[in-house]
Amino acid sequence: MPNNYFNTLPLREQLEQLAKCRFMDISEFPEGVEALKGKKMVVIGCGAQGLAQGMNLRDSxxxxxxTLRQAAIDEKRQSWKNATENGFTVGTYEELIPTADVVLNLTPDKQHTAVVKAIMPLMKQDACLSYSHGFNIVEEGMKIREDLTVIMVAPKCPGSEVRNEYVRGFGVPTLIAVHEDNDPKGEGLALAKAYAVGTGGHKAGVLMSSFIAEVKSDLMGEQTILCGMLQTGSLLCFDKMVEEGVDAGYASKLVQFGWETVTEALKYGGVTNMLDRLSNPAKIKCFDLSEELKQIMRPLYNKHQDDIINGTFSRTMMEDWANDDVNLLGWRAETAETAFEKTPAGDVEISEQEFFDNGILMVAMVKAGVELAFETMTAAGIIADSAYYESLHETPLIANTIARKKLYEMNATISDTAEYGCYLYNHACLPLLADFMKDIKTDVIGRGLNVEDNGVDNGRLIEVNEALRSHPVEAIGSVLRGHMADMKKIV
Amino acid sequence: MTHCSTIRLDNLAVNFDDRFQLTDINWQIEPQQHWVITGTNGAGKSALAAILAGVINNGAECLSGTVEGLPARVGLVSFEAQAALIDAELKKDDADIMDVISEGTPVREILYEDCQDTELAEQLIEKFGLELLLDRSFRKLSTGESRKVMLIRALASKPDLLVLDEPFDGLDTKTLGMLQQHLATLIDTVPMVMVLNRFDEFPDFITDIAYVEKGTLQHQVRRDDARAYAELYQLLHLKTTDLTIPTADSENAIPSLDPEQPLVRLNNITIKYDEKKVISDLNWTINPNQHWQLSGPNGSGKTGLLSLITGDHPQCYVNDIFVFGFKRGSGESIWQIKQFIGYVSTALQWEYRVGTSIRNVIISGFYDSIGLYSKSTDAQKGIADQWLALLGMANRADQPFNKLSYGDQRLLLIARAMVKHPPLLILDEPCLGLDGMNRQLVLALIEKICAGSETSVIYVNHHPEDQIKGIDNYLAL
Structure with missing residues (x-):
């Protein structure tokens, strides 16, 4: 088993690395792609992310x-087609890696060790190796040749969006980092910045972080609030509605599109705005439910964060990799067989507001998940900026995938590590919430509150609003959304 | 009570002295309707009005078709009729071979020549302030005064149909108000057809609008059809205003190009998908100030070829392409290429699904972006507002683009493409999917662009009727 890099560091350095994250201003990119001019960039892997980044960089x-493995070229696999049809030169590792000044490793995490071992001996002296996820370095402890510069450039969106936003003249928010153990000439940051400019990321906002902060926060966010909570919530909410006699087609639709609708409100104005979309009695009800959920789930969030920080999570997942993905594939098949997944959304009209009014529990789950993930990450030493991006900011992106094709689409779109973590969370969280769900009725999921009027106690409403607005995720959220609005689409 | 029955013009073609023809006129005027005929100068508005006044067999020749239901008594006011009267008066003068000064026919005589309602005539004479002019010679009146005489003559003749060709021209504000008030009292008695150029002069009682262009009746729009009415307004606005294209943004000028170099040179171009060649071994050079029309059947690769030029086609990197001084694939970015190009296509419109304001859509042309991601300057906003005024959308600058009609969106995207005065403007079937009126709007705008600027145009189209003046190079795929 490989050595976990993070665990080799002294605590002081662990904390320093975890706390790295700074939103860069567009004025910090006056050199554009200059640092990459005249350099030969070779991309390993031509899936959606690899193709999108390569096309953007070329257009810049x-x-x-x-470069692809010999077999992919010989068999003219999809990755070979993607590259050749778009007018790129394609060659084997042996042909292209020795010519490269910058090698972009855009293969799935799971392949990193094998790929990096294969290319490292072929790489030019003093070249640069770039990742878009730090798992291989941080969790697998991959040692990179000392003369090589190692950077990370990670667009925070799927490949299709990386390309589409570039074509429109914009970009997607992007995280960059330099692996300090591998920055022999001190040019890592300049290369990472130029790369971010080449993909259009600088227009949408660049976060300067560290390999460690990226990995530890990314893993935590994706397996808890982003994917895990939405998967568990989908199954529980759907089954409860059906059990209580709500039409299955309606229940399926409310859940499938509900996440997207309520998290859209989250995207614009944080948890506060999401709850402000509810009537006053519903807001108070939702707040109480989420407080209860947070109390029940906090140990689970702590466990996920602890396992991520101390390397238990990556070790068990890598064991599954070594075991032909038995767990992952079994869980994937299990998800496909759930009642929610198998019930198509009914042909019923649900208005935007109705998703809130009849989905109070879903709103409570999003609130509880976002706040818990944020609280747990910051308690572990991850800076608030990172914690915000890996919890609240990305939730709507994942919710969109469920709206498209339910849990199958979500799990197909996210990375293998996210999918593995999501199932882990789901298996622990379902039994954890069993008792809680016994008391749940259709007033909070499926039919909406049955109240005579919308009257509430003033004092209680003030308390709830105060609690919502003073949560630390709201404070950092308003700052970062402010930055984004400056750079983002003027819409 | 109106004495007018339905007037029907069916497949009518009329020859006016071999100088002008009206063709394909199909028009029905119901007794309760009041029409405006509008259109550009020389379109045939007055000719159409003249048909209602009985010009056929009385100065014009019917080539084909029929006119039914024309009433016997038509009150006509027009410059032509006025000119004819004055002409007749002058002839009388010429005919006088004796050495005496001819006074000509006095106004009183002209006024009462055809009068059916003396009381009304007297009222109107007083209202229009003509009392002191009654004994003067008609031909000595000013244009405005003789216009008033014509009006009173027509109104007092108890007509079954009033045909008023630009009746408000040359009237002072006070008289104009009086006339409009008087006309409003007639709406239940006599159907009216007016020729008017300016929308703001359309009286409230008008029920229908006929738009004439190139001697045919092209559009008939009901006043209460708000969308069609607004489109017609825009069309007329574009056609009749003395359009000047707003200037480019002088603070952020496009770099100048070497005038000796071609804008585009494509050398032995091939586009292939899955080994299937869509275009092979094509050469094309576009020099500055050339306008090109590109045609070819569906699937012949027109759009692919254009996107090699714009840089949107990935195979631009595996072809020998020289654009705006850059050899493609030599380290240039697509934004360096796009700054020289304005581009409009149906596909662009599909991609341009953003909720931004229509002003921002125009400004986005300075940045070649879909949506606006940069802080625009005051100068750019000012230019965008000039474009909006030109398009007749000045009062809608802050409306969201995605809520506009398809035709309005297309017009805005053309303005977006033009806003920076690009050396090359690519219009890929700019009229596709547009109805007749919007099509004309678009063509009117493009003609203005081709006529007076430094831009070379590549125009792709299928429809022979959508020709654009000034394009004289052709490439067929």
């Missing part, structure tokens, strides 16, 4: 080609 004036 960079010299980009693709």
């Amino acid at each position: 004036g960079c010299d980009v080609s693709y």
